[in-house]
Amino acid sequence: MNKVFALVDCNNFYASCEKLFRPDLASKAVVVLSNNDGCVIARSREAKALGISMGVPYFQIKEQIAAHDIVVFSSNYALYADISARVMSTLEQLAPKVEVYSIDEAFLDISGVSACSNLTEFGLSVRKTISDWIGMTVCVGIAPSKTLAKLANHAAKKWHKTAGVVDLTDRNRQRKLMALLPVSEVWGIGGQLTKRLNKIGIYSALQLADAPAKMLRRQFSVVLERTVAELNGESCLALEAIAANKKEIVSSRAFSERITELHLMQQAVAEYVHRACEKLRAQQSRAKQLTVFVRTSPFSDAGRDPFYSNSATAALVLPSDDTRDFLHLAECLLRKIWKDGYRYAKSGVMLADFYDGNTEQFQLFSDSTNPRALPAIAPELVPALSVHEASISYNAPQCKLPLLSDDHSTQNRRPQALMSVIDAINQLSQAKVFFAAKGINQHWAMKRQLLSPAYTTKWAEIPKVGSGSER
DNA sequence: TCTGGGGTCCTAGGACCC
C-alpha cells in the first residue's frame, strides 16, 4: 500500500490562540512577542498584511504598532501548550497515526484512507472538526512523502482558492507546484543551501527534484539526497508516532536587565539548572554532562560595550538526575568562565550524555566515602576547595548515607524521594519549592509586560513538566 | 535603552588502536 501523509498546521498559531479568547480582536492585527518582549514571533493575517515582518525587534516597530492600532501580547506558553494539546488529541481521533511535530503542526499517516474517502474531502473534514471543536483554523497538505506534504501545506496556506487543503498525491500536480515554488520553500533547504544551489543553477523546487542524485550526494550531503528522493515521491522519513526522549536539554534566557555581578549570575544559572533537571526527570533520564554558558549582547556597540561569550563543560562520574549534583557543578563551571567588567545579556545551561533512568552502571572501584558521583573537575577550578573537601561538603550534609561502608549496593542509594517530592509539590502548585541558590527576587528574570490571562490553565507560566511539546 | 528559546542531524578531523 502506498504511503500517504497529511501535514496539519495551525494558521498563525500564537496569534490565533490570543484571539480565541478575545472575540473583540477577531478582525484586528495582533502580534505576539518572544520571551523578554524582544522580537515578533507570530503575526495574525492582518498584521502580516500591514507589513510586520517575522523576527523584527519590538522596539523598532513601536511607532508602526501605535499608528495601526496593532494589539501586542507577550508570549503565553501555558495557553499555547494547552490549545496545542486540544488540537493534537482531536487529530488523534481523526487519524490512525499521528506524529506531533511541533506545537502547532502534526503529520498524520493516512495511508489507506483513499480506499474509503476522497483525500481532499478528508482534509476538509479535519479542517472543519478542528474549527468547530476548538476554534482554530488549520491547513492540510496531503502527499506521498513528508517533504511533499510540507510543500502541499505551504500551497494550501498561500492560495486561498484551495480552501486550505491541497492533495498532492498526483505526480503531475506535484511537478506543477514544484515548478512554481523557489527551492528555499523546500523543507530542509535553508539560507546557506539556497545560496549554494542557486550557484549551480537550481532555483525552483522542480529543478532540485530533477537534479542528479549522485552529484548532490557528492557536492552536498546525504541529507540533500534524501530530500530530493522525498520530492520525487519516495518516502524516506517515517512517521514517528511515539516521541523519542530528548538527547540534550537546554534551559537559557535573556535577562530583562544586564547582569554585572557574579552572585546574580549564580542565581540565574541555578534557575536554569533547576528547570533543566525538572525536564530531565520528566523523561526519566539521567545525565552526565553539563555545559554552562554566558554572553554579553551581540548587538551592542563593541567599542563601548565589549563582547564576551564563553562556555564550560564538565561531566559527573556517574549520571544523575539530582538537581543538587548539577547545581554544584554549575557553580564551579560558572566561576571558570565568569569575567568581571562585562554587561551580560544572557546565560544558560545544557544537559547532555543521557542514560536511562532505570538502569545504572555501578563503579567497579567505588570509593565508599563517595557514594555518589563526584564532579570530575580539576581542583584548580575550585580554588576554595580541594577535591577531597568538595566531595565531603558535597555528600555529607545533603544525604544521610552511611559514609563508611564497603557495601556496593548502597553506592547509589542517595535518597531519590526528595526530587520526586519536590516535583510533585511543584506540579500541584507551581514553583512553591526550590533551592535557595536561584534567589527569591529575580530582578533579572524575563520581562512579560503584555501577558494575556491564564484562560485555560491554572498558572500563566511555563508549561507543566511533561505536558506536550514545547517550542 | 530595547534584538527569543530549544532542538536534531551530519561531517570533518583528530586521537587512538592494531
Added chain:
DNA sequence: TCTGGGGTCCTAGGACCC
C-alpha cells in the same frame, strides 16, 4: 631521502527546523 593501511570513537561546528 625514503615513514602503511584500515578502522573506531569522539568532538566541534555547521546547517537546519519550529
